[in-house]
Amino acid sequence: MGLSQTGRYRLSVVSRVVAAIGGGYVLASVATGLLAVLLPLPPAEAVMTATLLSFSLYACAVLWVFAAGSALRAWTGVAVPAIVFGALLAALRSAS
């Protein structure tokens, strides 16, 4: 692929924007869903706590995506925890 320097840079920016906006939201959602069932509180309180925290999780994910050394690292940092949380959530659901 004969991508120029600018072309590669632009592609990396687009990839990070997707990782930040889309990936970050998915990560925050899964973490919120998981916390809402895992926190040792009455259900309404757990949902409330998890949801209140969700926006700081989202913001941290976005900061991470743009601070990471490469776009690949950025994606890994968002995708791995999202997949782990998602798997845990699925396991908890099938157990209950």
Next chain:
Amino acid sequence: MKAGLRQSMAWLHSWSGLLVCWVLLLVFCAGTASYFKDEITLWMQPELHRPAATPVSSAEAASRAVAFLQHNAADSPRWLIDLPDERNPAVQVRWMRPPGAAASGIGGGRGRFESRTLDPATGAFLQQVRDTRGGEFLYRLHFDLYFMQAIWARWIVGFCAMFMLVAILSGVITHRRIFQDFFTFRPRKGQRSWLDAHNATAVLALPFHLMITYTGLVTLMFMYMPWGIQTAYKGSQQAFFNDAFGRAPQAKPSGQAAPLAPVAPLVEQAARHWDGAQPGRIDITLPGDTNATIRVSRGAGKSLSSDEPSMRFDGVTGALVATVGDTPTAASQTRGVMVGLHEAHFAGPLLRALFFLSGLAGCAMVATGALLWGVKTRQGQARALAAGARQSFGLRLVDALNIGAIAGLPIAFAAYFWANRLLPVSMAQRPDAEIHAFFIAWATAAVLAQLRPTRGMWRAQLWGGALMLAAIPVLNAATTDTHLGVTLLQGQGPAAVAGFDLTVLALGIALGAAAYILGRRSKARTPARRAARADDSGLQDGDAKGVA
């Protein structure tokens, strides 16, 4: 991204900020005005400036409002009554239109609700009071926008708020000397001055900016982030809200008629239960049915939290069914306080003024940030521009949007208030006409800015906004008898009206000062620029000078 954390955060800060700054400016301006929503509404209804001679108790006002509703909305499934308080002298009643009923088009009701303003002493519809959405329009504008479905607007505003949160955090990380920079202002140095101004307004009210952005997201968090409810309540919002906020399951009408219990004793009972704190709202479902309920909520302002405690009564016997929110749990209290901080219903006049000033600092932060991007980009293109090249498309677009948003918005706000006083009082669809004045003025400013994004346009629009705002007290004097001479000098009439007049006057003077300084600076610069062209030494141009 770029090498180094600080550089990549600086990149993130300038782009996440730029992309949403014009929407954010609208949200900040309208939101800041909403701190004085009730006062703005009062100013916009001069017929209410003479309050009832004898103050009326909440219980009396409530039973008169119920009598009005029984007469005018007997077939409605739901009534809402907002009782008068220190900030709002009239009673506001709203009722849900029964299915199939057409909107009456008076009273400024929205959606499925009809709305009327009543005299608390007589319970009569204040027909002579002009129809207006008042401060409510500005309040709704700051998260529902306009010309689109509220649900889309809320997602857009939430998206922008999330960008803002990221911009604030990355802005703080970028900042090496956040404390020193706060005390640094280097005027007349082009880009550096804008940077200093941006830093000062951002850092000065940083706790406020962070608080207002995060708590803004929290106000609509179950819409933006429903996934906790999804997993813990299997997606049933209803079950969650019943659990978390003590909402009663929706009652079904029995179809059998029964007279509504008198509300006055219930209002008095609730006030006693809250140690004398007055009820603020009464919510009656299925009035006239055997399954009617009456819910009385405490008036805002007794605690930091936005979740006011309430008492639910049987609508026929008047027996107490449940008290809600007397001992809130930790997480729901946290949410309540966060929403409460955003709305500031608890704030007295002085604290409210501080919130307003912080909001203005937020507007200034967004505006200077948007300007800074243009100034920085212009500096990058300075050599080419001096050589006679045209500015890039992006720079021209940002310049034009900046003029339309920063200088154009005050014109739109002023046009809204002018329309309120100048349109005929008994005109049909009056609230809509006022709102159209807002958008027509704004669209005119924005289009003119796109056609000629020049310094002259900046000056013209700033002067326009300055004159329109500063002349509002004169307009008020010409159209009402509660002008500053009466409200301020004689101390009669509502203080809120004097406050409104003085605030718009001050804002007008501030805009005028900006326009004046801009005019003086470009006059001083013209000979320098000519000289620069003559000897073709690119970097003489004003904005780049400070950095060169």
